[in-house]
Amino acid sequence: MNNSRKNSGDLLPKSLRKQLDLLRNKLRWTEGSKGILAAIGLLLVSWLVVLGSDRFWDTPQPLLILASVTGWASALWILRLGYRLAIEQPRHDENLAKITQGRFPSLGDRLLGVIELCDPRKKTSEHSAALREAAVSQVANETAGKNLNLAVDLKLFKRVAFGFAGLATMAMLCATIMPKAAFNAWERWSNPFNPAQRYTFAEITSFPAEKIVALGEPYQILCTLDPDSFWLPQEAILTAEDGTEHVATLNGHSYLFELEGVREDASYAFSVGDADAKIQVTPLARPSLNETLAHVEYPAYLGYPANNLEITSRTITAPVGSLLTIHGFANRPLQQAMTVGGGPQQSPSVKANVDGNQFHLQLGLVEKHQVHRLVWQDSLGLSCNGFFQFEVVAKADEPPSIEFPEITAENYVQETGTFDLTAKADDDFGIKNLTFSWTLRNAGTEELETVAREWNNDSRTMVSFQGTHSFSPSLLNAPNGSTIVIRAHTSDWRENAEPVYSREILVLVESVEANADRMRKEIEDLLGKLSEITNAEEDILMKTLQMQALDSEKASEKSAQRKMENAASEQEDLAKQLEQMSKEGVEILREAMKNPLFDEQTLKEWNQTMQAMKELSEGKMQEASQQLSQSASSPSESQRSESLSEAENSEREIIEELQDLQGEINEQLDELEAMTLAQRLRKIKRTEDSLSKSLMENLSETIGLRTADLSKKQKLLNDNLFDRQTETHDNAKELQSEISRYHERTQKPQYGEVSEQMDKTKAADGLLNVAELINRNVSLNATTKLGYWAVKFEEWAKLLEPQDDGGGGGGEGGGGEGEDITEQLIALLKIRKGEADLRRHTILLDKEKKDVGKELKEKSDELDSQQRKLMMDLTDVQIDLAKEELNPLFDDAHTAMADAADRLKKQDSGQTTVASETKAFDLLSDIVNLIVESQCQACKKPGASSQSQAAAAAMQFLLQQYGQGEGQGEGEGMGMSSMGGGSRQGGDTDSNPATQRTNDGGDSSDPRSRFRKANGWSGGLPSEFREALENYFREIEK
Known part of the structure; x- marks a missing residue:
């Protein structure tokens, strides 16, 4: 086609060709500009549509794509159309002629005809050249006077231009007034497949799409706008799924919605100005701690291993200087945990290290009292339900x-x-x-x-x-x-x-003498208390008689009832006092049984007195109290009188028994005083011997020296000897007075004789003179006089000793049914106590061998002597009892004692010796138990005498009271406990060392260990057989 235009153009005159070229250029510019402006205008329209749509809502992506694609597609179509009108069509002269036709119809037609004549492809071009030239010349001349550019229609172009100018102006205004919105619309329009977030005039800077809230608790939703936002509406609306709207007013540049708690998921639509959003609310329980541990690393000097303590009481006690770490375990992953201050008492805040659902809070060294408030927040943003407060008590390591x-x-x-x-x-x-x-x-x-x-x-x-x-x-x-x-x-x-x-x-x-005298004084105190109880009982009897004398009207008054109730209460108090006295008396009895000066008869009588005292407190006194209480609550006069009468009889019997007890104790005190007077004289004799011995032992170092020249050691000894002799003088003076008063009271001639001799010899003054000699270190003279006075006091002691009536086993015999063997039982208990003490001494001697040193033989010989004395005492008891069935046990006990004595003689205080002593102790316990069981069985037989029953009751009472603590604990031991606990305590002074029991390999079915039946031997053993029996035991030892 280009060739055609070129060929036809060659035939056209230059003037015509120039005009056609001008028309072509004009057309290209006009159509091209129109297409471009239209395309841009369509794009602006598409963009403005998006901009406008976004102002009302968040334009959905499909609409964004539609608007963008439509705009671009329209623009491309317009551009393609403009290209055809501006580029393709103006290439052909025929199209230019046709355009000319629109402005100049006839000229256009002729111009089209000329162009076709000049086109060699057309058949018209076959006309003669002359004819063609004439036609071309005519058209050329005609067009010379015409402006073919006027054939181009500018109306549509102007409309397009004006439309474009309007759109451009609108776009410029939008970009100027709302640049962010315009640019945001441009971004969204230019890339609709991945559009930018919509811009709103009310710019939301903070509004969650999802919110986790506490289950059932009120919560808040906060929306924050950009402070530089184009629009800050005064209200924002939150709409629930059920259409309920919640309105919040602008506060600064935010909106706060206060909402009630929810227990199920909820969705809300939010709108503020041209902005909107959605939020999903999910309720969850607040995070909690499943376990909280305090990891304590103790100070190094304590040597404690690190410890994990569960914080249950919210108080952690740790030594000062400890390193403390809190480990917490939550029910879901945590975001943070820390301590917060809450006032002057709280410690500074500390942030914890979080690892999943655990946290580790380093509190550092414990130096002072701390109060912490622990808070935590889970990974969902929920915080704990209040703080967890705990105290750290810094415990100083105080002295023990x-x-x-x-x-x-x-x-x-x-x-x-x-x-x-x-x-x-x-x-x-x-x-x-x-x-x-x-x-x-x-x-x-x-x-x-x-x-x-x-x-x-x-x-x-x-x-x-x-x-x-x-x-x-x-x-x-x-x-x-x-x-x-x-x-x-x-x-x-x-x-x-x-x-x-x-x-x-x-x-x-x-000394045993001083101990006996102290026991006597304690018994005197008991007697005084018993007198007070007797007087109080007589007062209660008087009150009872007064209430019996009341007439029925006065007796029914509340004041009278209160008096009876008070009397009953007083009677009960007296019973408690008497029971306590009985316990005190038993303690005195237990102490007295350790003293060899107290014979079995005295101990037996004292045991019977304490038993009677206890029975009275638990029996008739309780009955009298109950009878008085019944009289106070009796509804009728007859019942009241009957109860008072019974109470009166009981009270009279109580007073009578109390008076009998006073008489018995008085008699016992007289006997005890007589015994203690003789023993106290003998104690002075022993003191004089001891002082004489001490002076003789130190004579070589002190003879010829003045007191001032004595060494410090000798001076201490001399002062001590002087003090002891002075104290002996005071004791002798007091003792002489007591012997004189005892003679005046009892008129026993031997006491008067001793009193006269002590007065005649001026014993007290003589002892004081010896003290002066000791003080001046005149040892030889003092020793002579000490020997003199020792002999005198021994003579006086023998004069006052009770005379032995002789006989070793008279009476009813060893196995009689009515026999009272309480004395023998007491003797066995004393022997058993002596064996326990001996064993304790043996253990101590073995442990202190190094300290005893050269005195080991002397101490061991003392224990040997004590063991052999216990053997002889056991022989006496065996002879007195004369129970054939118990002889095997006595033999075994004697053998064990002999073995222990032989070992002690060889200074052997080891385990073997202790084992022998333990075996003897166990055998003695078996003998005691068999005797008591035999007596109890005898008193249960039909027709048993009251004497037999009383003897059995006395034995049981004796064992119940004296046996307490016997054989319990070693008396030497150690116990420990960790973190607050005690341990086994040693027994009292009567305790039996808990040493290893021996096992000699014998048959446990040995019938000797199961003797229970008393075999009544009816006579006492004649005294002439004692020596033979002792020889028998010596043969056993060999």
Whole structure:
């Protein structure tokens, strides 16, 4: 076609060809501009549609795609059309002629005809050249005067241009007024397949699409707008699924919705200005802690392993200097956890390390009291339901405490006995050691504190540490009248900690004579209390008689009833007082049974008195109290009178029995005083012998020296001897007065004789003169006079000793049904007690061999002598009992004692010796049990006498009271507990060392161990057989 235009153009005159070219250019510019403007206009329209749509809603993506694709497709179509009109059509001269026809119809037709004549492809071109030239020349001349550019129609172009200008102006205005919206619409329109977020005039900067809220609790939804937002509406609306609207007003640049709690998922539509959003609300329970642990790393000096403590009481107690970490375990993953302050008492905030559903809170060193409030938030944004407050108590490691529980400050021990003492140390975190120490006072030696026993604890977690030790005056060389001062000290694990000392316990070493005299005084105190109870009982009887004398009208008054009730209460109180007196009397009896000066008959009588006292408090006194109570509550006069009458009879019987008890105790006191007077004389004799011995032992070092020239050691001894002799003078003076008064009261001639001799010889003054000689260190003269007075006091003691009536087994015989063998039972109990004490001494001697040193043989010989004396006492009891069925047990006990005595003779205080002593103790216990069981069976037989029943009851009472504590605990041991607990305590001074029981391999079915039936031998053993029986036992020993 280009060739055609070119060929025809060659035939056209230049002027015509020029005009056609101008028309062609004009057409191309006009149509091209129109197409471009139209295409751009369509794009602007598409963009403006998106911009306008976004102002009302968030245009859905399909509509965005439709608008964008439609705009681009329209623009491309217009551009294609413009290309055809501006480029393709103007290439052909025929199309230009046709366009000319629109403006110049005739000229256009001729121009079209000329162009076709000049086109060699047309048949018209076959016309003659002349004709063609003429036609071309004519048309050329005609068009010369015409402006063919006017043939181009500019109306549509102008409309398009004006439309484009309007759209462009609108676009410019939008871009100028709302540039963000215009640019956002351009982004969304230009990329509808991944459109940018819609821009709104009200720009939401914070509004969650999903919110987790606490289950059932009110919650808030906050929407925040950009402060530079184009539009800040005064209200925002939140619409629930059911159409309920919630309105919030603008506050600054945010809206806050206060909503009620929900228990199910909820959805809300939010709108503010031209902006909207949706939110999904999911209710969940608040996060909670399943477990909270306190990990405590203790100070190094304590040696404690690290410990995890569950925080249950919300209080953590840790030693000062501990490292504390809190471990928490929540029910779902956490976002954060921390402590927050809540006032002046709270500690600074600390943030925890979070790992999933766990957190670890490092609180550091514990130095002072802390209060923490722990809060946490889960990964969903829910916080805890209130804070978890806990306290950290910084516990300072205070010094330990040490005490002697249940022991008085001043105590007594007989010179041959032992004293068991238990100390208990307590500390907050751990006891390191416990030590017993003792000091001997009033012994004439330098007072040096000596360690008796020490326990070292390897475990650092023992917070309670208990130790028991037995002190033996004989092993400590503590003479009569001296005082053993005992104290304990303990330390904990603090660095460079000073030991903490207990209070001092004073143990006064007393002779058997002094012990007997003290028992006598305690019995006198009981007698005084019994007199008071008797007087009070008489007062109750008087009140009862007064109430009986009331007439029925006055007796029914409330005041009278109150008097009867008060009388009943007083009667019950008296019963309690008498029962307490019975217990005190039993304690005196138990103490007296340790003293060899008290014979079995005296102990038996005292046991019967205490038994009667106890029975009276539990029997008739209780009945009288009940009868008085019944009289107070009786509805009728006859019942009241009957109850009062019964109460009167009971009270009279009580008074009679109390008076009988007073008489019995008075008689016992007289006998006891007579016995103690003789023994106290003999104690003075022993004191004089002891002083004489001490002076002779030190004579080589002190002879010829003045008192001022004595060494410190000798001066201490001399002062002690002087003090003891002075005290002996005071005792002798008091004793002489008591013997004189006793003679005046009893008119017994021997007491008058002794009183006269003491007065005639001026015994008290003579003893005082000896004290002066000792003080001046005139030892030889003092020794001579001490020997003289020792002989005199021994003579006087023999004069006052009760005369033995002789006979060893008269009466009803050993096996009679009505026999009372309480005395023999008491003797066996005393032997058993002696065996327990001997065993305790043996254990102590074995443990203190190094300290005893050269005195080991002497101490061991003393124990040997004690063992052999117990053997002889056992022989006497066996002869008195004369129960053939018990002889095998007596033989075995005697053999065990003999074995122990032989070993002690060889200074063997080891386990074998202790085992023999333990076997003897066990056999003695078997004998006691068999005797009591035999007596109980005898009293249960038909026709048993009341005497037999009374004897059995007395035995049972004796065993119930005296047997308490016998054989319980070693008397020397140690107990510990960790984190607050105690341990086994040692027994009292009657306790039986819990040593290993022996097993000699014998047949456990030995019938000797199952003897239960008394075989009544009806006669006492003649005294002439004693020696033969003793020889028999000696043969057993061999």
